[in-house]
Amino acid sequence: MYSDFFRILKLELEKDLPGLSAQLKMAPEVRPSSGYGKGLNAGVLILLYLKNEDIYVALIQRTEYDGAHSGQISLPGGKYEEIDQTLIQTAIRESQEEIGIDPDQIEILGSITPLHIPVSNFFVQPVIGMYKSTPVFKPDLIEVDKVLEIKLNDLLNPINKSSKEFVFGSINFNAPIYKPNNLVIWGATAMILSEFLEIVDRIKTNLPQ
Numbered sequence: 001m002y003s004d005f006f007r008i009l010k011l012e013l014e015k016d017l018p019g020l021s022a023q024l025k026m027a028p029e030v031r032p033s034s035g036y037g038k039g040l041n042a043g044v045l046i047l048l049y050l051k052n053e054d055i056y057v058a059l060i061q062r063t064e065y066d067g068a069h070s071g072q073i074s075l076p077g078g079k080y081e082e083i084d085q086t087l088i089q090t091a092i093r094e095s096q097e098e099i100g101i102d103p104d105q106i107e108i109l110g111s112i113t114p115l116h117i118p119v120s121n122f123f124v125q126p127v128i129g130m131y132k133s134t135p136v137f138k139p140d141l142i143e144v145d146k147v148l149e150i151k152l153n154d155l156l157n158p159i160n161k162s163s164k165e166f167v168f169g170s171i172n173f174n175a176p177i178y179k180p181n182n183l184v185i186w187g188a189t190a191m192i193l194s195e196f197l198e199i200v201d202r203i204k205t206n207l208p209q
Helices: 002-012 020-024 087-099 152-156 187-202
Strands: 040-051 054-062 077-079 106-111 115-117 122-131 144-151 161-168 171-178
Touching: 002 106, 002 187, 020 187, 040 087, 040 106, 040 187, 054 087, 054 152, 077 087, 087 106, 087 122, 087 144, 115 187, 122 187, 144 152, 152 187, 171 187
Parallel strands: 040 122
Antiparallel strands: 040 054, 040 077, 054 144, 106 122, 115 122, 161 171
């Protein structure tokens, strides 16, 4: 059953993607709708794996630092480097550095729609990968406070979707969130997951319950 799901997901990722319309369903209300300049390329990894008869997604909680994404929940990944031939390689390399996974254990299933992140001016390419075994995470504690293991079914569950008011300096705004395990997943990460989950929703009859 699980092999069927991953096989069908790979085929689904080759079809037309939901795109920006799906991403915007989880966009903060303050997100600008236009005026993007040329940004830096980056890649992030939606890493799927089996554990205890469930499919999980690996996210990270970033350490506190003086930057736009301090302490936030994110997908593992980072900016493109000259050693990378593709943004898929960027996503894999950065994920290996951040959470200690073995690149040889990753099967790439496909990619979804790139997303611009205005606050840091990155153009992020999300990559979908399946881990061939149950990963043993070894986070880089300089960048990663903890690895968060979240059941895919929990992300799909409507009860774990809500909204929250955020305060940054003098700015107050609302943003949609995913809240599995009482976490707060919002912003670019939620927007990327929104498109991915819409694709999964197309084939959810093949997802073991």
